[in-house]
Amino acid sequence: MAKFLTNKEESFSQWYNDLVIKADLAENSAVRGCMVIKPYGYAIWERIQAELDRKFKATGHVNAYFPLFIPKSFFSREAAHVEGFAKECAVVTHYRLKHSADGKGIIVDPDAKLEEELIVRPTSETIIWNTYKDWIHSYRDLPLLINQWANVVRWEMRTRLFLRTAEFLWQEGHTAHATREEAIEETTKIIDLYADFVTNFMGIPVIKGYKSPSERFAGAEDTFAIEALMQDGKALQAGTSHFLGQNFAKAFDVKFTNEKGKLDYVWATSWGVSTRLMGALVLAHADNNGLVIPPRLAPIQVVIIPIYKGSDQLDKISEIAINLKIRLEEAGLTVKYDNRDTQKPGFKFADYELKGVPVRLAIGPRDADQGTVEVARRDTLTKETISRDNVVSHVVSLMDEIHNNILKKATAFREENTHYVDNWDEFLDVIENKGGFVMAHWDGTPETEEQIKNLTKATIRVIPFDSPTEKGKCIYSGNPSDRRVLFARAY
Amino acid sequence: MAKFLTNKEESFSQWYNDLVIKADLAENSAVRGCMVIKPYGYAIWERIQAELDRKFKATGHVNAYFPLFIPKSFFSREAAHVEGFAKECAVVTHYRLKHSADGKGIIVDPDAKLEEELIVRPTSETIIWNTYKDWIHSYRDLPLLINQWANVVRWEMRTRLFLRTAEFLWQEGHTAHATREEAIEETTKIIDLYADFVTNFMGIPVIKGYKSPSERFAGAEDTFAIEALMQDGKALQAGTSHFLGQNFAKAFDVKFTNEKGKLDYVWATSWGVSTRLMGALVLAHADNNGLVIPPRLAPIQVVIIPIYKGSDQLDKISEIAINLKIRLEEAGLTVKYDNRDTQKPGFKFADYELKGVPVRLAIGPRDADQGTVEVARRDTLTKETISRDNVVSHVVSLMDEIHNNILKKATAFREENTHYVDNWDEFLDVIENKGGFVMAHWDGTPETEEQIKNLTKATIRVIPFDSPTEKGKCIYSGNPSDRRVLFARAY
Numbered sequence: 001m002a003k004f005l006t007n008k009e010e011s012f013s014q015w016y017n018d019l020v021i022k023a024d025l026a027e028n029s030a031v032r033g034c035m036v037i038k039p040y041g042y043a044i045w046e047r048i049q050a051e052l053d054r055k056f057k058a059t060g061h062v063n064a065y066f067p068l069f070i071p072k073s074f075f076s077r078e079a080a081h082v083e084g085f086a087k088e089c090a091v092v093t094h095y096r097l098k099h100s101a102d103g104k105g106i107i108v109d110p111d112a113k114l115e116e117e118l119i120v121r122p123t124s125e126t127i128i129w130n131t132y133k134d135w136i137h138s139y140r141d142l143p144l145l146i147n148q149w150a151n152v153v154r155w156e157m158r159t160r161l162f163l164r165t166a167e168f169l170w171q172e173g174h175t176a177h178a179t180r181e182e183a184i185e186e187t188t189k190i191i192d193l194y195a196d197f198v199t200n201f202m203g204i205p206v207i208k209g210y211k212s213p214s215e216r217f218a219g220a221e222d223t224f225a226i227e228a229l230m231q232d233g234k235a236l237q238a239g240t241s242h243f244l245g246q247n248f249a250k251a252f253d254v255k256f257t258n259e260k261g262k263l264d265y266v267w268a269t270s271w272g273v274s275t276r277l278m279g280a281l282v283l284a285h286a287d288n289n290g291l292v293i294p295p296r297l298a299p300i301q302v303v304i305i306p307i308y309k310g311s312d313q314l315d316k317i318s319e320i321a322i323n324l325k326i327r328l329e330e331a332g333l334t335v336k337y338d339n340r341d342t343q344k345p346g347f348k349f350a351d352y353e354l355k356g357v358p359v360r361l362a363i364g365p366r367d368a369d370q371g372t373v374e375v376a377r378r379d380t381l382t383k384e385t386i387s388r389d390n391v392v393s394h395v396v397s398l399m400d401e402i403h404n405n406i407l408k409k410a411t412a413f414r415e416e417n418t419h420y421v422d423n424w425d426e427f428l429d430v431i432e433n434k435g436g437f438v439m440a441h442w443d444g445t446p447e448t449e450e451q452i453k454n455l456t457k458a459t460i461r462v463i464p465f466d467s468p469t470e471k472g473k474c475i476y477s478g479n480p481s482d483r484r485v486l487f488a489r490a491y
Numbered sequence: 492m493a494k495f496l497t498n499k500e501e502s503f504s505q506w507y508n509d510l511v512i513k514a515d516l517a518e519n520s521a522v523r524g525c526m527v528i529k530p531y532g533y534a535i536w537e538r539i540q541a542e543l544d545r546k547f548k549a550t551g552h553v554n555a556y557f558p559l560f561i562p563k564s565f566f567s568r569e570a571a572h573v574e575g576f577a578k579e580c581a582v583v584t585h586y587r588l589k590h591s592a593d594g595k596g597i598i599v600d601p602d603a604k605l606e607e608e609l610i611v612r613p614t615s616e617t618i619i620w621n622t623y624k625d626w627i628h629s630y631r632d633l634p635l636l637i638n639q640w641a642n643v644v645r646w647e648m649r650t651r652l653f654l655r656t657a658e659f660l661w662q663e664g665h666t667a668h669a670t671r672e673e674a675i676e677e678t679t680k681i682i683d684l685y686a687d688f689v690t691n692f693m694g695i696p697v698i699k700g701y702k703s704p705s706e707r708f709a710g711a712e713d714t715f716a717i718e719a720l721m722q723d724g725k726a727l728q729a730g731t732s733h734f735l736g737q738n739f740a741k742a743f744d745v746k747f748t749n750e751k752g753k754l755d756y757v758w759a760t761s762w763g764v765s766t767r768l769m770g771a772l773v774l775a776h777a778d779n780n781g782l783v784i785p786p787r788l789a790p791i792q793v794v795i796i797p798i799y800k801g802s803d804q805l806d807k808i809s810e811i812a813i814n815l816k817i818r819l820e821e822a823g824l825t826v827k828y829d830n831r832d833t834q835k836p837g838f839k840f841a842d843y844e845l846k847g848v849p850v851r852l853a854i855g856p857r858d859a860d861q862g863t864v865e866v867a868r869r870d871t872l873t874k875e876t877i878s879r880d881n882v883v884s885h886v887v888s889l890m891d892e893i894h895n896n897i898l899k900k901a902t903a904f905r906e907e908n909t910h911y912v913d914n915w916d917e918f919l920d921v922i923e924n925k926g927g928f929v930m931a932h933w934d935g936t937p938e939t940e941e942q943i944k945n946l947t948k949a950t951i952r953v954i955p956f957d958s959p960t961e962k963g964k965c966i967y968s969g970n971p972s973d974r975r976v977l978f979a980r981a982y
Contacts, residue, residue: 030565031560067520067521067525071522108582127522
């Protein structure tokens, strides 16, 4: 199957594109920059959705749905926000089509021009805070902890499946609070929730931290992010949580009466993760044989493949396989028995490797006679023969073992590729020749940050929450610095 | 609480609008015709989604996601489809905004005009069949059983919350088959699935049948629908399933090699239900006190309310209530314990009545002492006192009992309001003065159908699958007819 994929050592970028398409995750559509998420890719996204949704609800959040369209004028209300978002976006100007005079097609009806253009939401702070104005009057209405699962559109010029697409799917949380402290607590709670999810469900270790002011969300007072390291040494921002202060409350005049009877503006947060996480899954774990999906995330955790000649053998093996499937499902696993007679076992082996199914069980005539099953792990590509009596408990324990191994491998890779750098030449050398995460001192000015970015394409990914106080000198300006920050080239 | 709602006898339409807003289901947004689905309304929609999604997957369907935008030219490919859908829709013409010269706001950048306009999907047959062209080559690729959960936009001029909105949420299934027979079987399977869902999950009885040719989906060879009767005597189409023949395969050139090695066009179906079902829920079951949600659909099935004076009483009651909540949850029920001290019991009673929670349990100091619980049913508004030892099994059995009672009531209402009519005067009288379903003979011509519609606003809802062969005369033309069809005024 490896022949279908470009080797990642040869061209990492081509390997990624090949893999996303060959593993049936997604493909480009007829509409520039918009992708089709194929059933297998969507099944993984559904796993992401289900687990995040469960976590959101367990922390008191509820879902709602706000309009796809936002009146153009709403963007102008928050000064920073308009700079960040009201640029490259899809603009609806008309609401009707009609037949062309020559009868050869349909044209936009010039009489059906909207009075005010509508923007397809690139993010929903403005329309949501315009709505919250009617929902919030008193401290009793707070906190408001709302999440939305939605599609959003940002007219990106250079697109890549999952990583940067014009339309993408995401969730966006928008919460409203009575105090600054409570809003900051929410912002923190969510970045912790994201970190827990990406680490313990997707097997990808992350660094939590603050974005530098220039990398903040447009309209936020503070942005927290989680950053993960991909196998090509580039960073990927896997989730963000924003403390919005009272900016949107002021822009949309959302005031409440506090417990002391005084009017005050409401405090806000917003936070989101998107189908970009699908890209992270590929870039963090996949290999030259295809996807490697951590078991908790896998839509199919175990596949059973019969190896047989003739229908007598198949019948005998199927009986065993179906019984085994039932026992594995009773143990809480998601199992597929692939008894298609249109494909040979070798093809199936390679296909489930490509699709990253964590455990493959094969049963041949000898296994049927001897009461054994061949158990293959996707993460290590190792095989062993296990007695049928023990296979369920073995596979159940493999789920955690494989998750831990995938996470351990990704963590080791990150450790190996995290460089502590103390001068500019070394910084240039590492960024240019090694890649990875670079922990270095920065003088805290946007000018230096900008210069470093222009010269190296490396950006400050985050100022890690746990970066210890340490006196040092900025690698670029030589000015004093209190702590190291995380630099990297990024997706 | 009734004071918040207009009585439905006074103004059914005002009652509906009041209820949707007061029960926190949805509200109008700042964008014309687009609604905000509020958390409680969305929680009901999530129950609808979860159950339908389970049913789709149990019948072999998988989910995927296709682009929000459709190139304008795609609509022109299928002649009937363009007439039906490429009319009132949201048209994206530009992809960038910029600051206005006067610095007072943002304007559409005239330099960022799209070469071909994009339509916000009103339905996705065209973009999906354009994609299927690359997915389907051989009979081995069939059937393709794909569903999509998505938002769609149809620029309706007169909108009403849930019933007719510019943007709405839905699921759209799009399947591809090797034979006509198999596609028709799928079309039938889905209308049966919808009927089962609406009847046995939402407690609304439906009539299954064929749409007349003029009421078919634009591009379909046959449309099956389920029709439900609302409390004001109007019909509501609750779901449709379309047999598309080879129309879209021909329009998008989707051919496959069949088992005999011959090239043929693929056979198609499409089917959908939408947030309109939320409107049906209100219109079918609600009363002057608010919503009445059938238990299987209810996001909160049981609410427990403490009745107390002072914190000592509350502590004692809370211990009982929390224990009871746990036992009810262990029995599979969704339970809320509302111990807010900001609202009085009377307010809470009315509020959960308004929200349609099927069962309310109240525990006062005397109940605490005597080991009893007051059990109130939303459907009948009756109360009884039950011993705490028996309350769990009692409430569990109430779930089915309430569902059955709601369905029975709606079915009885439909029976009472289904009229068999044999001449034009009677037809006029019933449609004008009684409303409801009218079973009458029709000569099968679109001209007669059109005339009846123009004269009475009544349309043929369906030709019921189970309408028996019966010789008769068309109520309008007097021409011969083989069976009765179902007429009604409709939402």
